[in-house]
Amino acid sequence: MSSCTATYRLYDDKADFHKKAESIAVGMTVGSWTELPQAKRESMQKHLGQVLKVYVHEPEGVQPGERYADVTIAYPDVNFSKDIPALLVTVFGKISMDGRIKLNHLGFSDEYLSAFPGPKFGIKGIRDRLGVHNRPLLMSIFKSVIGLDLDELRDQFTRQALGGVDLIKDDEILFDNPLTPIEKRVEVCMRAAEAAEKETGKKLLYAANLTGPTSALRQQALRAIDAGANALLFNVLSYGYDVLHELSSDSAINVPIAAHPALAGAFYPSPHYGISASVLLGQLMRLAGADLVLFPSPYGSVTMPKEENMAIRDELLSSTLPLRTSMPVPSAGIHPGLVPMIIRDFGTDVVINAGGGIHGHPMGTEAGGKAFVQAIEAAQKLISLADYAAAGHPELQKALDTWGGER
Amino acid sequence: MSSCTATYRLYDDKADFHKKAESIAVGMTVGSWTELPQAKRESMQKHLGQVLKVYVHEPEGVQPGERYADVTIAYPDVNFSKDIPALLVTVFGKISMDGRIKLNHLGFSDEYLSAFPGPKFGIKGIRDRLGVHNRPLLMSIFKSVIGLDLDELRDQFTRQALGGVDLIKDDEILFDNPLTPIEKRVEVCMRAAEAAEKETGKKLLYAANLTGPTSALRQQALRAIDAGANALLFNVLSYGYDVLHELSSDSAINVPIAAHPALAGAFYPSPHYGISASVLLGQLMRLAGADLVLFPSPYGSVTMPKEENMAIRDELLSSTLPLRTSMPVPSAGIHPGLVPMIIRDFGTDVVINAGGGIHGHPMGTEAGGKAFVQAIEAAQKLISLADYAAAGHPELQKALDTWGGER
Missing domain, CATH: 3.20.20.110 (Ribulose bisphosphate carboxylase, large subunit, C-terminal domain)
Structure with missing residues (x-):
């Protein structure tokens, strides 16, 4: 399944970052998952975001405000058109407004890249x-x-x-x-x-x-x-x-x-x-x-x-x-x-x-x-x-x- | 002189905010002022940004990181075309990258507004x-x-x-x-x-x-x-x-x-x-x-x-x-x-x-x-x-x- 990826840094003193990552992957793609009937899940699988990585930074004695996680999510290309507005709205539309979160890196699939000739010179x-x-x-x-x-x-x-x-x-x-x-x-x-x-x-x-x-x-x-x-x-x-x-x-x-x-x-x-x-x-x-x-x-x-x-x-x-x-x-x-x-x-x-x-x-x-x-x-x-x-x-x-x- | 205004909040523990405001007003319009010959100043006056207000917030015992100023600058309409990209680049282009500064308010002149029909319904x-x-x-x-x-x-x-x-x-x-x-x-x-x-x-x-x-x-x-x-x-x-x-x-x-x-x-x-x-x-x-x-x-x-x-x-x-x-x-x-x-x-x-x-x-x-x-x-x-x-x-x-x- 061809996907683009987004890596975020999330700051939170207490959150379960794995759960948070899962909720982004589901919420920003198919919307809900656990409630879906099995047959529907099969047809929706190709649209479902995937958590690729969750790295939690909480060294011993971490100070309030300094606990964070770097989270990478894969967004299936089939969900969005091959243009930059669509990618940005998909990976950072609603969640940009949801707490301390910064978009730190993108990964472009070959399929997505195929729409971009890039610099002409x-x-x-x-x-x-x-x-x-x-x-x-x-x-x-x-x-x-x-x-x-x-x-x-x-x-x-x-x-x-x-x-x-x-x-x-x-x-x-x-x-x-x-x-x-x-x-x-x-x-x-x-x-x-x-x-x-x-x-x-x-x-x-x-x-x-x-x-x-x-x-x-x-x-x-x-x-x-x-x-x-x-x-x-x-x-x-x-x-x-x-x-x-x-x-x-x-x-x-x-x-x-x-x-x-x-x-x-x-x-x-x-x-x-x-x-x-x-x-x-x-x-x-x-x-x-x-x-x-x-x-x-x-x-x-x-x-x-x-x-x-x-x-x-x-x-x-x-x-x-x-x-x-x-x-x-x-x-x-x-x-x-x-x-x-x-x-x-x-x-x-x-x-x-x-x-x-x-x-x-x-x-x-x-x-x-x-x-x-x-x-x-x-x-x-x-x-x-x-x-x-x-x-x-x-x-x-x-x-x-x-x-x-x-x- | 018809102008649009921008109000910023600047955080700095030590800066002379009046001087900083002046440098924004000059730097984001005519570029330099004190070095200009008198004749040139006269022709440039209509392009010069003006500091309208500097409110410095530094109560007794202000903590590091909490001293700020609210600064309002007037930008002559003659300097930019009547579109939103031009206004944003004029009032927050380069200075968005120059230290702790947030754009908190805009003031639109009648002349600028004349280009905007606004909501149709x-x-x-x-x-x-x-x-x-x-x-x-x-x-x-x-x-x-x-x-x-x-x-x-x-x-x-x-x-x-x-x-x-x-x-x-x-x-x-x-x-x-x-x-x-x-x-x-x-x-x-x-x-x-x-x-x-x-x-x-x-x-x-x-x-x-x-x-x-x-x-x-x-x-x-x-x-x-x-x-x-x-x-x-x-x-x-x-x-x-x-x-x-x-x-x-x-x-x-x-x-x-x-x-x-x-x-x-x-x-x-x-x-x-x-x-x-x-x-x-x-x-x-x-x-x-x-x-x-x-x-x-x-x-x-x-x-x-x-x-x-x-x-x-x-x-x-x-x-x-x-x-x-x-x-x-x-x-x-x-x-x-x-x-x-x-x-x-x-x-x-x-x-x-x-x-x-x-x-x-x-x-x-x-x-x-x-x-x-x-x-x-x-x-x-x-x-x-x-x-x-x-x-x-x-x-x-x-x-x-x-x-x-x-x-």
């Missing part, structure tokens, strides 16, 4: 588009763009591009607006990208933010692509994973999609409630087809515990799924001094992503990008940042002086 | 359709329907309908499936409803569950309506509020929509993180156009604190919004003994909603419905349930014996 596809295969990528974020006009936007774009970044993304709070409507800013920015490429020799992806009514997103994406967009940004959690899935699996939308984690903090930080970061920003983003996934790093200003970051990375890169990988983009408060540590933690398949760490460089935005390029070069050559800065890289030196050196 | 429209104006409505929920075929579904529908309920809703975990595809079950159930109406003299709304791919929901709704559906059920949180908004404001979808709270528990129960129940299930559901809103009651099996329930009710019914009201449907574990208390708490404009409390009646599903009808009659006549049961209402008597009497 993935890490390899993005690297192919950029022609960069052996180093981390560098992304820069537009900053303070609300209220800017097209000339100001172009100017900021050019300064970022000349710093040598590989990707530039819209600010996620830039919505479609009369000053810089998406097609216009794509035209302006892609022209600026071409001009910059002549100086830097580097290709550049610009991820334009898809916003507005759900039913108009596809057309908006196509108009942006017609205008030259070679990537898109999307606030997935404010629209729903199925919307990303439909966009990413649409053959006409033939550019990489970067998923922004806006609103994710409404789900993952509590130990007792919600959905873990690795499900939200790892498993579901990849399943829904995000080519790049942004999330708070363990290092910077808005942080997430390192083990959660590593769990996200593992889900985005795992070879156990028959889907292309998604590029991890640990974000927020990143400065050049952190680059070697990011590479140690994530490996080469990572995007170094910075906003303030580029625009806030004392020598300007272009120098801010260069400092990161130099930091990546140093890390790739296994040279300390301090040594590399001293060897004729003043932008990196200034960045280290400003935000601190290698950690 | 609302409480009055639903009552008009049913011809019932002076009492709480009664809803029954299909139970254990996974794996049933059309005959079994019709049989369960009929037993519910003959009990005298006003509304019957699909189980939210019933997705489109080969055994009971939505159009077929609508046809079968609406025929059963007509037959039952001849016996009960009561009109009946049947809310069929919209499921499957986002882009196909509208067509699915229209097919269901063509097949006779006179209401729809929708798992809003698994799809996104904008999808509900688009469905509810579509003139062709001319039946009431009931919003199910599946997944809501991933957001609201933590005091430190997430989005309050009154925002999720009150403000945003009504804004997005839900005619009825289900949520866990304070009384039954899956519970929510009573003050949160009352806050949801207040948002659904508030006369300060230029939108039709939404009908509150406190749910889960409701039995007839609770009816007088529900009416005391909610007033007459409420749906008494039961699943197990109807199907689990020892005399059967039909008797289960009748017991609720009798409980509502008693409460309306200000007769105690015990007295009314004794006066020739054996179904009510049995229900009180089974689940307990009036609370």
